[in-house]
Amino acid sequence: MATQEDDEDDIDPFKMILPDEEDEGKNLAVLGDGGAKQQLQRHYIRSIESTVLIRQLPSEGISFQLWPAATTLVTLLDNHRFHPSKSPLTTTLTALSNGDNDRKLNILELGSGTGLVGIAAAVTLGANVTVTDLPHVIPNLQFNVDANTDVVAQKGGTVNVALLRWGEDDDVVVIGREFDLILASDVVYHDHLFEPLIQTLRFLLNGGDENKVFLMAHLRRWKKDAAFFKKAKKFFNVETIHTDPPKAGSRIGVVVYGFVGKS
Numbered sequence: 489m490a491t492q493e494d495d496e497d498d499i500d501p502f503k504m505i506l507p508d509e510e511d512e513g514k515n516l517a518v519l520g521d522g523g524a525k526q527q528l529q530r531h532y533i534r535s536i537e538s539t540v541l542i543r544q545l546p547s548e549g550i551s552f553q554l555w556p557a558a559t560t561l562v563t564l565l566d567n568h569r570f571h572p573s574k575s576p577l578t579t580t581l582t583a584l585s586n587g588d589n590d591r592k593l594n595i596l597e598l599g600s601g602t603g604l605v606g607i608a609a610a611v612t613l614g615a616n617v618t619v620t621d622l623p624h625v626i627p628n629l630q631f632n633v634d635a636n637t638d639v640v641a642q643k644g645g646t647v648n649v650a651l652l653r654w655g656e657d658d659d660v661v662v663i664g665r666e667f668d669l670i671l672a673s674d675v676v677y678h679d680h681l682f683e684p685l686i687q688t689l690r691f692l693l694n695g696g697d698e699n700k701v702f703l704m705a706h707l708r709r710w711k712k713d714a715a716f717f718k719k720a721k722k723f724f725n726v727e728t729i730h731t732d733p734p735k736a737g738s739r740i741g742v743v744v745y746g747f748v749g750k751s
Contacts, residue, residue: 529554531562531604535569536611536643541635542604543628551601551625557673557705558601560732560742562608569612576730580701580746581613584668592616592644596667598652598688599675601625603632609671610645611636617645618663620652655684660691667692673705682716690723693749702747703729708740724749 527544545552568575585591593615597606606619621629626649633640633647640647650663670692675685693700702724706713720726724747732741 531608533562533566533608533611535566536639538611538639538642540604540607540611540639542602542607542632543635544602545628548628551599551621552628554602554604555674556707556735557742558605560730560744561605561671561673561703561705564730564744565605565608565612576744577703580703580729581669584699584701586699593668594618594666595669595671596620596663596692598654598670598672598685600629603629603647603649605671605673607633607636607640607647610640610647611643614644615646615669617647618650618667619647620650620663622653623651626651652688653684654681654688657687657691660688665692668700670700670702671704672702674707675704676706676713676716677709679712679715682719685716686719686723689720689747690749693724693747700749703744704747705742705744707742720747 525545525547527546529542529544530539531542532539542554544554564575564577568577568581572578581593584593593613595606595609595613595615595617597603597609597617597619600606600619600621603619606617609615610617619629619633630649633649636647652659652663670689676682689702693702717726727746728743729746730744732743734741
């Protein structure tokens with residue numbers, strides 16, 4: 489009989505991540521040998537007619553690889569810039585900018601991992617983005633931000649890197665709470681992190697400010713994921729923003745949820 493620990497051990501990043509050879513718009517280079525291999529990917533963002541370079545370090549663990557929900561958010565951001573009238577993000581983003589297309593959004597990404605989503609947000613929205621993660625992830629995150637400095641600047645955005653441990657309010661105090669939009673992808677998988685994540689979200693979204701939104705892309709893997717949403721709905725109004733069709737061999741696709749703090 490499978491236990492909770494067995495479930496968590498079953499997180500195989502090589503199975504979770506979209507196969508590179510099947511993804512369009514990505515060029516992959518593998519450097520190094522043995523356990524030191526690094527994967528350099530160029531992700532084409534069609535709305536800016538340019539690429540974003542991302543380094544993955546598979547041997548370092550799941551925080552150093554691109555997960556499926558991140559790809560969904562990047563695609564939505566790209567499509568929003570390309571065809572805003574057809575984008576499921578338009579209502580949310582227009583409300584956040586108060587209809588002022590020249591206003592720069594301040595965006596925070598939680599559990600950034602490789603940083604692709606935050607960097608994509610900076611280049612597609614021309615936003616000021618802060619990407620965050622745990623201490624051991626920060627060096628690779630900074631590498632990826634530095635690798636894309638020019639394209640981010642060309643598109644009018646900025647990306648800063650910061651430490652943020654969920655459940656540690658002091659970390660939020662350091663980076664501030666003046667964000668319009670909070671992003672995250674594939675952050676609901678270990679149930680011992682549900683409470684710390686919700687605590688951080690409450691700290692960021694408290695007061696029921698409808699002009700502050702958390703967008704989370706999630707691929708459901710286990711029944712226990714439902715416990716996170718049950719807890720979250722005590723403090724936030726949650727709605728479905730977008731649903732991807734299932735990938736081949738899967739029954740469900742990535743879902744993007746919008747969270748707003750309750751008054």
